[in-house]
Amino acid sequence: DADVTQTPRNRITKTGKRIMLECSQTKGHDRMYWYRQDPGLGLQLIYYSFDVKDINKGEISDGYSVSRQAQAKFSLSLESAIPNQTALYFCATSEAGLAGPTDTQYFGPGTRLTVL
Amino acid sequence: GIQVEQSPPDLILQEGANSTLRCNFSDSVNNLQWFHQNPWGQLINLFYIPSGTKQNGRLSATTVATERYSLLYISSSQTTDSGVYFCAVALYNFNKFYFGSGTKLNVKP
Numbered sequence: 018d019a020d021v022t023q024t025p026r027n028r029i030t031k032t033g034k035r036i037m038l039e040c041s042q043t044k045g046h047d048r049m050y051w052y053r054q055d056p057g058l059g060l061q062l063i064y065y066s067f068d069v070k071d072i073n074k075g076e077i078s079d080g081y082s083v084s085r086q087a088q089a090k091f092s093l094s095l096e097s098a099i100p101n102q103t104a105l106y107f108c109a110t111s112e113a114g115l116a117g118p119t120d121t122q123y124f125g126p127g128t129r130l131t132v133l
Numbered sequence: 134g135i136q137v138e139q140s141p142p143d144l145i146l147q148e149g150a151n152s153t154l155r156c157n158f159s160d161s162v163n164n165l166q167w168f169h170q171n172p173w174g175q176l177i178n179l180f181y182i183p184s185g186t187k188q189n190g191r192l193s194a195t196t197v198a199t200e201r202y203s204l205l206y207i208s209s210s211q212t213t214d215s216g217v218y219f220c221a222v223a224l225y226n227f228n229k230f231y232f233g234s235g236t237k238l239n240v241k242p
Contacts, residue, residue: 057234058235059219059234060219062230076134121166121178122166122230123178124168124176127175
């Protein structure tokens with residue numbers, strides 16, 4: 018079984034709808050991240066969480082919210098989806114380090130979201 | 134935030150050829166990783182290499198932290214090496230990664 022899973026893998030929705038993307042991990046890592054990738058570009062950080070009670074905004078958090086339901090689960094919500102949120106969304110995990118992320122990030126398979 | 138620049142942006146190789154991909158970054162980092170994104174979109178960790186040199190089969194990577202760059206070497210390229218290669222860095226005491234825009238590699242048979 019994959020260490021980091023994302024559901025759904027593909028989703029098509031309409032403008033204005035609320036969408037939730039879910040991420041689960043079995044690696045036992047404290048840190049979890051949500052990234053967005055636009056076609057032909059690198060990844061941009063949306064939100065990150067160091068533990069259940071610690072959630073932080075990334076570079077592009079406007080229009081998104083997150084929930085860390087447990088150490089293993091981190092959900093991303095689009096409250097009112099718009100077409101320019103069409104992208105590939107990745108969840109990632111990493112181990113906590115004393116001075117920042119000192120270990121490898123492990124990525125889920127991605128969710129391809131299309132907003133019409 | 135930190136600037137991460139990758140070169141070249143696009144690369145076309147004949148199967149069997151060697152290549153070098155470069156990642157420059159604008160500040161001191163305590164974490165640098167190389168990833169391969171395959172044509173299906175999946176991101177695969179290649180190396181965690183904040184400094185020094187590592188090798189894994191036909192791939193190797195070198196990071197010269199004092200000069201703020203990292204190199205990824207691909208030898209005897211295969212069609213399965215095609216995809217996009219990303220460099221990602223994290224600053225000391227900052228807890229998020231910055232990604233470059235990637236090098237898109239196409240290996241032709």
